[in-house]
Every structure is written in structure tokens, then in C-alpha cells.
Amino acid sequence: MTRVSEVPTLAEVADVDQARRARRWRRVGVTLLTLVVAAACLGLLGPREGTATDGDRLTVAYPQVTRSGSDSALTIEAKGVSADAPLSVEIPHEAFERLGLETMTPAPTAESSDGDTVRLTFEAPGADELSVDLSGRLGTRSTLGTFTFDVRVTSAGEELTASARTWVLP
Structure with a gap:
């Protein structure tokens, strides 16, 4: 068989x-x-947004996963800050470069840099909260991979910090 x-x-x-x-x-x-x-x-x-916080007082919305050539935005919301004191936002220079951040709303009253960090100073908000929007576009030949950066907000001697991690895909 x-x-x-x-x-x-x-x-x-x-x-x-x-x-x-x-x-x-x-x-x-x-x-x-x-x-x-x-x-x-x-x-x-695909691309998605992430949120980093420092308790309830500081919230940073950032691109958690993004691609080269895409739009990027960083939104910083600080609550419970001194309404009568100037507010300072510190962001690493690398975050500005890698995320392609170019425009800021509202415009800061002063900008400075100490080499690795960009410091944006805003007038006293007049309220106990401030929201700052930074936007731009990643370069078409962005550095791929992950990078972590801290956003630091200082007002009236009080400092709030939130860590964000972005992954740039090809």
C-alpha cells in the first residue's frame, strides 16, 4: 500500500x-x-503624546513617540505658583534642538542660556497658574532614539520639576 x-x-x-x-x-x-x-x-x-507631572502643580505634555519631520509641541502648565513673582521655566537645550521648538506662547520677557539649559522668564502671571505652549517641527534628519529631559519651573524660590522621555522613530 x-x-x-x-x-x-x-x-x-x-x-x-x-x-x-x-x-x-x-x-x-x-x-x-x-x-x-x-x-x-x-x-x-505611531506618534503619541505623553504627560509628565510633579504632583498636581506642574504638568508637561510632550511628544512621547514621534517621527522625523513631524510637528512637535510642549505644553507646560504650572498651578499654585506665586501670582506676584516672576516665573522661570528651564528646558535643556537638547530638547529645543531635538524637538525643533521655535515658537512660544505667551512670549517670555527674557531668555537666557547657561550652555546646557535655556531659561525662559515670564512676568508675574497675576494668577496662581501659568500655561506656556512651545511648538515647532522635528528636523527631517532628526537623531533617532530616546532622550530624557527635565522641565524645571521656579517661582518665588519654589522649584517644580517634571521628567519627560521622548522616542524619535525613523
Whole structure:
């Protein structure tokens, strides 16, 4: 009695074992492709925003995952600050460069740098909170990978710090 193969093969191209291995590898490939497409549909692979906080008083919204050439924004909200004292926001120079930050709303009354850090000084907010929006566009040839930066807000001798981590994808 002759045994008929369950796996169809072309004559002189592959034997039954080779055909089974090829079928398994195709299944693995299709499964991986399905997982990548599902992750992309769920938004796990694309740009997204993140939030860093220092308790309830400082909130920084930043691009957590981004791509070269895309728009970027950094929003800093400080609550419970002194309404009568000037407010200082310190951001590392690397964050300005890598995120391509160019415009600021409201405009600071003074800007300074000590080499690694850019210091933006704002007039006394007149209220117990201040919101600063910085925006720009990442360069088309941005440095890929992760970088971590701290945003520091100082008002009336009190300092608030929030750490943010951005991942730039190709």
C-alpha cells in the first residue's frame, strides 16, 4: 500500500518534509504580519503624546513617540505658583534642538542660556497658574532614539520639576 502525502508538492521541487517546513514558516510570517498590523491599528506604533507631572502643580505634555519631520509641541502648565513673582521655566537645550521648538506662547520677557539649559522668564502671571505652549517641527534628519529631559519651573524660590522621555522613530 502506498502512502499519499497530505502536503501537496511539485514533482522534483520539494519533498514532503521541505514542504511542511515551508508551510510552517509561512504561518509564522503571516502571524507576525498580523500582529504588526493589529499593533498599528491600535495606535501602538505611531506618534503619541505623553504627560509628565510633579504632583498636581506642574504638568508637561510632550511628544512621547514621534517621527522625523513631524510637528512637535510642549505644553507646560504650572498651578499654585506665586501670582506676584516672576516665573522661570528651564528646558535643556537638547530638547529645543531635538524637538525643533521655535515658537512660544505667551512670549517670555527674557531668555537666557547657561550652555546646557535655556531659561525662559515670564512676568508675574497675576494668577496662581501659568500655561506656556512651545511648538515647532522635528528636523527631517532628526537623531533617532530616546532622550530624557527635565522641565524645571521656579517661582518665588519654589522649584517644580517634571521628567519627560521622548522616542524619535525613523
